[in-house]
Amino acid sequence: MPDASALDELEREREHLESARAALARMREQTLSLKVQAHDPISAEHLARTLHLRAASLEDDPSTTLFFGRVDTDGSQSDQGPESWHIGRRHVADEHGDPMVIDWRAQMSTAFYRASRTDPMGVVLRRRFGLDHGRITAYEDEHLQDVREHEVRSQILAEEIERPRVGPMRDIVATIQPEQDEIVRAGADRTICVQGAPGTGKTAVGLHRAAWLLYAFRDKLARSGVLVIGPNRAFLEHIGAVLPALGEVAVGHTTIEELVASVPVRGTDPTETAVLKGDARLAEVLRRAVWSAVGTATEPLVVPRGVRKWRVPAYEVTEIVEELRARGVRYDAARQMLPQRLAHTVLLKMEAAGDSPDDRVQDSVARSAVVKKYVNAIWPALDAKAVLFDVLSDAEALARHADGLLSEDEQRVLLWDKPARTKGSARWSHADTVLLDELADHISRTPSLGHVVLDEAQDLSPMQLRAVGRRCSTGAATVLGDIAQGTTPWATDSWESSLEHLGKPGSHVEVLDRGFRVPASVIEYAARLLPHMAQGLGAPVSVRDNPGRLDLVPVSGDVAARVAEVVATESAEPGSVGVIAPDASVGVVSKALQDNGIEHGVLGQDHGDIDHQVDIVPASVAKGLEFDRVVVVEPAEIAAAEPDARTGLRRLYVVLTRAVSALTVVHAQPLPAELTD
Template sequence: MSASDPPTVSYDAELAQEQRYLTAARASLARMRESAMALDPTRASDGDSSYDLAVTLARRIATLQDDPRTTLFFGRLDHTGGEPYYIGRRHVSDAGGDPVVLDWRAPVSAAFYRASRTEPMGMLRRRRFGVDHGRLTAIEDEDLTGTDDRPDTPRSGILADEIERPRTGPMRDIVSTIQPEQDLIVRADVGTTVCVQGAPGTGKTAVGLHRAAWLLYAHRERLDRTGVLVVGPNRAFLDHISAVLPALGEIRVHHATAADLVSDKPARADETADLAVLKGDSRMAAVMHRAVWAHVQRATEPLVVPRGVRKWRIPAYEVQEILDELSTRGVRYDAARAMLPQRLAHAVLLRMERSGDSPDDRVQDAIARSAPVRKYVASVWPTIDATAVLFALWSSPELLAAAAADELTSDEQAMLLWDKPFRSKGSARWSAADLVLLDEIGDQLSRVPSLGHVMLDEAQDLSQMQLRSVGRRCSTGSATVLGDIAQGTTPWATDSWATTMQHLGKPEHHLEVLDRGFRVPASVIDFAARLLPAMAPGLGAPVSVRENPGRLDLLQVEGPDAVADAVRDQIGAARGEQGSIGVILPDARVAQLSRALSAAGIEHGRLDQNHGDDSDHQVQLVPATVAKGLEFDHVIVVEPAAIAAAEPDRRTGLRRLYVVLTRAVSSLAVVHAEALPVELGG
């Protein structure tokens, strides 16, 4: 065997022995699940709630579900300390409590991903298993002692097969194929915020999800209490990744889009890109802050509090000192307002003490609740709500000018004002950018609770104000921020991760760059990378590390009817191979092509916003604006020039096209009647 050959040593006897071990492990998992199901939550101890115990048991039972389509372990580590370690998706123990399979997140499991001949981490051998429908089909061993003449990082045939294995449903986990550089990100400490610049196919989304699973394992008690949230670019993306964490034994992670965070209702108004960019600018935070705190009035009258036969008087200047102190101490508007009655009552109490009285805390509380104090507080520190504040700003040039101060020019202020003001805040139609500003105002009124960890994907596409809205959800926790500057497709897309992290409230972070592509084959990534010099100059092109170059077909046809025929032919050809098929096309053409496919008897799903489909179709029609973050074995891209032209400017259009062209795992077919963009050789 040459030094470049895969280190495969598949022996029938050893394979049969490993299969028997897998059968025994499955029996142990079934016993663990039966034991959990037999527990009675109503017999909780005095210190526990039966409801809480029932919830915990339900979670436990769900994590012990076996999936017969896969195996409980995918690798083995041999070491000098005794029995080998079997590495799998979850921990399995035998009847005596001894481990049968180690959770991939356990500390010792890190060696499966990181050990090498130069750094064996105490291991002698790494074994990978080939799997087909839940059965072991192959063994591949890698000597970590350096006693043979093979290269330090020999090519793994099983690893390559697993990466390229066709998929028939949502994004799957990469737990058996995590690379050393990915594992370092996955196991970063819970207190560390990590930013990942990842080119297409580098697995950044999967890395982020596995990091969430690892954090919940390593810091379970802390994150069970504070929560973990995954923020994605759209609902189709969240549906696409929804199966990954449960497959890893984690069902406690919430999912949301950036829009979901700020409102449970959709935006009702559209606006120009220029106006949305302005509303998403971080300068708006200072404008919203002034608009909120402008409601605190100056004290022009003294506070007079009758108490028995006497009246206690706090002069206006002293009240103003209290107002100034509360306004500048860094607390939220509502919290400071709640403190004001007690502060005023305390000032009265001091005067009572100086007169010889001996009032106690009950007297102070009574004064704070008295009608004169409540009326005075309402006059100088009124109760407000976010919609009223923003409604007033967009309706009044005077109020907006006062809040804008030097932040906004007169032209920018004119852009923000409604041409025809609504009659009331209840009738106002808010845009998506307005909803983010309402969230900003809401946080000025009352602090948004912080979670323990937030994973933010496609972060390059968020506006500065959207980043602030995500950042306050992890203000006391950490974050995993994922994205690719080259894939920024919004008018406000970032060109700098340092700027992004500043607006997120995480200036102290660790930046990782992933540029080795494991998903996108070389022929596809090289074709898409032709766009980089025009849309992201200076950004390095990703490098595909797969030996299989994949397939790239460029098909120019005559006319729209010929496009539909060519797409049908390509679907037919792809159906002859295993795996998912994604047809990505301009948003405006989805309905038309869907009708053509239906007429041809081709079953398919649609991922456009108004046609959600929970069915698991092999063929999916994907609007170009929804393609980000998705992946398919076979991709058919329709009319690249039209996809690029649909965006407001050339750079954004090329970035959208770059995203679309890099969704393929095995093959890419480009069908077009229009000429290709010149950057692609058209």
């Protein structure tokens, strides 16, 4: 039973929490009370938006606490002497401006995550709080400089990691580990690639790095923007609450398909064609197609001015055109320079004849109908859809642009079997939208964001990676993934290669292999697949005391009915339940649950885990998701649905590693041999 002094200390911490909540409410009220005063409508709108976002970031969530930890220092790391700081999700100050809670992203919070007995970083005491629905229930102290106290694993930390959840992914600010914190606080100019096994928290690390960057480099990134790119909409809905919970409400979330969407997708490509369209060689094919539109001057430019005509010989025009082509700028940028360059040449001829023209004359010549018509003939305006239409529908054009890059067989694979008569009738595929995005960038530069977080990056083709890289060409990126979980036909086997296609060669690759989310019994079972699909990758190591639960349930009768029985049992306990089934069986499993009165969502068809304890998850969209308990239906069928054996095993590896506490495998078909070895 806790002693009286411990109970008194617990009560003091609870009082501090209530005071901090009142202070946060006052901060928000002050923000809402501010009046927008500006000299012009644009400034007023910008200021109003800034105040709105500030107020949104100060909203209190009563289901969580404002702080989760505390550090007491000995004063050796500062000039202020010994200090005590509560660490939380955002900064909270009292009415005098003194901090009551320190933002977890502040420099002084680093010691909470990284201090150890070997390097206490000036910390005398680290305190973690046990929490339940926004209330402090307990605390746990580590005396890092007390040599008499032995290091023990934090029970509060373990309980927080394993705490059941229903709904979207939560933040991990209370449980960030030292190796994760190193990644989170990497500088804004550094691109970091995280190779993370299932359960190592790589997605959470990427999101928390975005939050830290927005805190540490607010002015820069608020202007240039931060974007999170995930594999599908179900995944984005799953992670969508993390950054708002950390006070960051202005971060974009998208999929790679949405990122490059410029035309309706009405067509599909055979796997061989899609793989080829994702090949990096297509970038050069398309570059040639764009620049081949620049013609050769065969006639002089003749510009009438008053009673005189000024003549620029064809050879001089050719020299100007070649110089612009060699400048390394985009097609349209060079095209826009050409009228001024031609007008300047006319200006020089006027001066040589004794005239004294000024810049207004040059601008007038550049805008004249004669010069515009001449430029359009030599350097025509381009439309990305028209260029790609010609490449995919005209064998001679493709052969010309692909000479030395693609074989004749590869060119035949690319060409449409039944060419559309016009670009308006073309049935563009998802792979085509990536090519259109590449073409658009060759024509006119794609604006760059300040930072991009790219999750499940192992599944992107070289051309998709180039599309993402264009969005962070002047910024950095956080690249997250696991080569063992690559399930596309073009999935990478090398992060170095992926980073090169992204435009970030030589970036640091960090390996996370300590599993905090997936229990040992589950990860060891799934790791049986690794030698057969990802040689050279080590199995992740679960660091949790609780080994979790693994049940294999063979069925001789109705599999869906047995799944419903298992789900009924699993859903009787708190926490989320994910039923991962072959895509083709989702409807049958859903009907079985419905017939048994089990409320559930279906990811990909509705908002799933936001509204339901139980979700049915098609195997193809399971990547990146996690549930307290997972029921996997027919592993052999899940693997067989993929185009080849290796991809099938990788898909199965993804599916088997979504459980935080327990995994149940229900099957009538024999399990894959790789799992029974």
